Amino acid sequence: MNQEELHQQLLEAFKIEAQERIASMFASLTALEKDTDGQDSGTILETVYREAHSLKGAARSVNIIPVETLCQAMESLFSALKQASVGFSPEIFDTLHTCVGVIETYLSKDDAGRAEIETSIDALAARLSLFREGKSAPAPAPMEPLPQNPPKTQPKTAAPPSLSNAPETGAAETDLTAPQEMSQTPPIPPPQEKSHAGRPAAGSVLMDTVRISTAKLDALLLKTEELIILKQIMNQHLEKIDTIAKTLHHWKKISEKSKKELQDIRDQLPAQGNLKKFFELYDINHDQIRDTDHQLREMAATMDHSSRRLGGMVDDLLYEVKKTSLLPFSTLFSLLPRMVREISRDLGKKTDLEISGGDIEIDKRILENLKDPLLHLIRNSIDHGIEPPAERLKKEKSEWGQILVQVSQPESNKVEITITDDGKGMDLEKIREKAVTAGLLDQGTADRLTADETIALIFQSGISTSPLITEISGRGLGMAIVGETIENLSGLIRVTPDPGGGTTFTITLPVSLSTFRGIMVSASGSDFILPVAHIDHTLRIRPEDIRSAEKQSIIAFNDRPISLVSLSDLLGLPHTPLHEKNGKEITLPVVVFSSSEKTIACIVDHIIGEQEVLVKNLGKQLKKVPNISGATILGNGRVVPILNVGDLIATAAGKSMGRPLSQEIEQKKKETPKSLLVVEDSFTSRTLLKNILEATGYRVSTAIDGEDGLQQLRAGDFDLVISDVEMPKMNGFDLTRNIRADKRLTRTPVVLVTSLDSREDREQGVDAGADAYIVKSKFDQSNLLEVLKRLL
Amino acid sequence: MTRLPDNNPATRDAILAERAQQLARQAADASRSEAVLTVVVFRMAHETYALEMRRIRGIHPLADITKIPGVPDFIRGILNLRGEIISVVDLKIFFDLTDDAPVRSPQVIILSSDDMEFGILADDILGIRDIPETRIQKSLPTLSGVRADYLKGITAGGTVIIDDAKLLSDKKMCITL
Numbered sequence: 012m013n014q015e016e017l018h019q020q021l022l023e024a025f026k027i028e029a030q031e032r033i034a035s036m037f038a039s040l041t042a043l044e045k046d047t048d049g050q051d052s053g054t055i056l057e058t059v060y061r062e063a064h065s066l067k068g069a070a071r072s073v074n075i076i077p078v079e080t081l082c083q084a085m086e087s088l089f090s091a092l093k094q095a096s097v098g099f100s101p102e103i104f105d106t107l108h109t110c111v112g113v114i115e116t117y118l119s120k121d122d123a124g125r126a127e128i129e130t131s132i133d134a135l136a137a138r139l140s141l142f143r144e145g146k147s148a149p150a151p152a153p154m155e156p157l158p159q160n161p162p163k164t165q166p167k168t169a170a171p172p173s174l175s176n177a178p179e180t181g182a183a184e185t186d187l188t189a190p191q192e193m194s195q196t197p198p199i200p201p202p203q204e205k206s207h208a209g210r211p212a213a214g215s216v217l218m219d220t221v222r223i224s225t226a227k228l229d230a231l232l233l234k235t236e237e238l239i240i241l242k243q244i245m246n247q248h249l250e251k252i253d254t255i256a257k258t259l260h261h262w263k264k265i266s267e268k269s270k271k272e273l274q275d276i277r278d279q280l281p282a283q284g285n286l287k288k289f290f291e292l293y294d295i296n297h298d299q300i301r302d303t304d305h306q307l308r309e310m311a312a313t314m315d316h317s318s319r320r321l322g323g324m325v326d327d328l329l330y331e332v333k334k335t336s337l338l339p340f341s342t343l344f345s346l347l348p349r350m351v352r353e354i355s356r357d358l359g360k361k362t363d364l365e366i367s368g369g370d371i372e373i374d375k376r377i378l379e380n381l382k383d384p385l386l387h388l389i390r391n392s393i394d395h396g397i398e399p400p401a402e403r404l405k406k407e408k409s410e411w412g413q414i415l416v417q418v419s420q421p422e423s424n425k426v427e428i429t430i431t432d433d434g435k436g437m438d439l440e441k442i443r444e445k446a447v448t449a450g451l452l453d454q455g456t457a458d459r460l461t462a463d464e465t466i467a468l469i470f471q472s473g474i475s476t477s478p479l480i481t482e483i484s485g486r487g488l489g490m491a492i493v494g495e496t497i498e499n500l501s502g503l504i505r506v507t508p509d510p511g512g513g514t515t516f517t518i519t520l521p522v523s524l525s526t527f528r529g530i531m532v533s534a535s536g537s538d539f540i541l542p543v544a545h546i547d548h549t550l551r552i553r554p555e556d557i558r559s560a561e562k563q564s565i566i567a568f569n570d571r572p573i574s575l576v577s578l579s580d581l582l583g584l585p586h587t588p589l590h591e592k593n594g595k596e597i598t599l600p601v602v603v604f605s606s607s608e609k610t611i612a613c614i615v616d617h618i619i620g621e622q623e624v625l626v627k628n629l630g631k632q633l634k635k636v637p638n639i640s641g642a643t644i645l646g647n648g649r650v651v652p653i654l655n656v657g658d659l660i661a662t663a664a665g666k667s668m669g670r671p672l673s674q675e676i677e678q679k680k681k682e683t684p685k686s687l688l689v690v691e692d693s694f695t696s697r698t699l700l701k702n703i704l705e706a707t708g709y710r711v712s713t714a715i716d717g718e719d720g721l722q723q724l725r726a727g728d729f730d731l732v733i734s735d736v737e738m739p740k741m742n743g744f745d746l747t748r749n750i751r752a753d754k755r756l757t758r759t760p761v762v763l764v765t766s767l768d769s770r771e772d773r774e775q776g777v778d779a780g781a782d783a784y785i786v787k788s789k790f791d792q793s794n795l796l797e798v799l800k801r802l803l
Numbered sequence: 804m805t806r807l808p809d810n811n812p813a814t815r816d817a818i819l820a821e822r823a824q825q826l827a828r829q830a831a832d833a834s835r836s837e838a839v840l841t842v843v844v845f846r847m848a849h850e851t852y853a854l855e856m857r858r859i860r861g862i863h864p865l866a867d868i869t870k871i872p873g874v875p876d877f878i879r880g881i882l883n884l885r886g887e888i889i890s891v892v893d894l895k896i897f898f899d900l901t902d903d904a905p906v907r908s909p910q911v912i913i914l915s916s917d918d919m920e921f922g923i924l925a926d927d928i929l930g931i932r933d934i935p936e937t938r939i940q941k942s943l944p945t946l947s948g949v950r951a952d953y954l955k956g957i958t959a960g961g962t963v964i965i966d967d968a969k970l971l972s973d974k975k976m977c978i979t980l
Contacts, residue, residue, distance in 0.1 A: 582872040637873040650869040
């Protein structure tokens, strides 16, 4: 930042500060004038004195000398008033008001405009000092321009010579003693500013708080939040490096193994020219692999360490920056008392409002968004909840209805707001009735609703139990909007009827916005994020867990039936066939989520994982998109939409899981993929086989040798075993024999895949009980797959 | 200016011819110092279109686009523009132009006003030109259909100038459920 920019910034800051101080001075002056009995004049005078002093200092720091001069003169006069060496008079008030007004005007002008005012400022300063000397003010001072004021405290041209050297030496003095000495016009700024009341003191106050525009703070927060993306990228890189390191490590092992074998050959063969070179080359290769393996592992470890540190630092930084944008609830609550009074008056009710927890802080952006829902809830409480005084008296309640707004912080990153009224409570019957009238459900369904389900209805648009459509409530839209706003803030809202009448709304919100934990899922080939806050559970269900009831699919969750839908259906995405969807697994991934007391289970293609998510809006064009509340940008720059759980549940209410899915699940039950065990000691062959088989649609598990294989077979449930012959610990023949000897496994088909192509081996395989014997040289996919098909 | 495709002589010749014509025209225009419209010329469905520079915030090659379910077809999806999310409009669909030809290097032209912003999908960017206003024919008897409503005019060379202001302020472009 260069000097010019710095100066500009200082000027901006000064303008804001000056505005406030001017406003405060006006207010204080007015109060002083009204304060006829002089009771509070001391405190008010002190305030306005300090304001003048601070504005003087601020003006000096940005080199606006006329303002500094005038403030200086005002400050001196206030000081004299404080000392009561000068008494108040209407003229003094008039002049002081004019002074503050002139400062305000001066600051609002450009350079040319300011130059015009400067003379009158000097005149005003001169008048002030006359007052200070106890002289009655003369008519407005002569308009002849005084010379430009040099900075600081030099006397004006008219100052007597005797004073021209005073200011610097009078450093320890304050203007308490000054007035007598400085009896001349125009004023000599008292040396006070150099004393204890001057810069050092002001400096320490300035260091405690710094005023920053919210726009700058927001920009800072955004930049910091973007570091999260960097953190994620680092993790992705690490994963890649890890994979490479593992591959290389495996390669090293192979190289080591073959080096030993090669050593035997080397010992047997005479060292001839070409062969020698070959061995040398092999050695170099081997050493290189070993070294690289070592280096890569070391680097991976270092990078892992750095990445953890970076992650920690980013988190800490973000935490600190987020803290800077927290505001106490009291800033919002200050609106409430007046609003409650006015609404109550309009409705002819008596309401007593009690607020607690206003000092708890929350993200400014959340607080801004919370305003409308909160006001709405309180309005509702007065309008629908609190009864008219007469009715309350009849019920032997106090005439005054009570609304309690309480904020608490049950967890460090969570805030809970409860709004309780002691009114008549919610009329469930009426809500059901309204829901039926609004066409949200039929009478039969309505009759069967539980209390909780009925209450949840109020968050749907079109429901209002207020018989009148009034300015305040009754349109039935409000609660729907409240629910939506809270959810968009990643919050939750609950309604609990109080047993003694009355209703409590509980809103739970995160302390800070913009990043939250999300679960990434995929549906029909696209990825989506679901906010963790709304997710009750993720699980895998088997198709046989799905029951159908009244054209709906249902699963039991925590012994409670919940309806099952598919995310693709909800989003109107083309259906991906199930076998593609689930690959090799028979279980279906399901996410259970809830909003406004409603819970649904949603089938997704995959649950990809949980991660930190930075919320972005969808741009200016997409103002409101069904089921989607925003988007996030992943570490690799890819954009992923964030799902709106409230919307999804509402959409689900309109749709139950369509027939296609149920049918497919039925079919799926029949076409269970076969489960295979691949026993192979070579990593490469094992991976290759696994990939080929999985691509064909088999479910594949792997074992690294015969012993491992046998253990897995005994523990699991496999339809077929594919095994290598030559393996450490237990070879393929022995494995086959063991399988045949095991009562439970004895009928499991075994396919031996081997490089040994000799009649003896084949016979040994058959003796052991293998069902097929495939030689690797003949081994191609179709051959193996054909064999498998035949055996399964 | 457009990169000359070296693998397609026909296109190259066409572009060169157009440039020559353009140069000749510009020289003539300069002498008369007429009011000109500075536009970005792009190709879409084998036709040449232009958008005024004034409301263009940038042009970017189309990279990863994320489809959004539940929006009209002409919204092709959203993309990440330096940390900001921008939706992309396919005018081919919006204008009902049928064209299945695969596009080799699609570009996105970002159009922006105070309260609206989106990208427009272009098959290729042909360059920036100054078109004298006198050369823009207002009435377009030959053009019909949806797009006729969003046109500012057409040049003698057949370049269709889209009314960017109208597009940006059009209610259909603002998705609110």
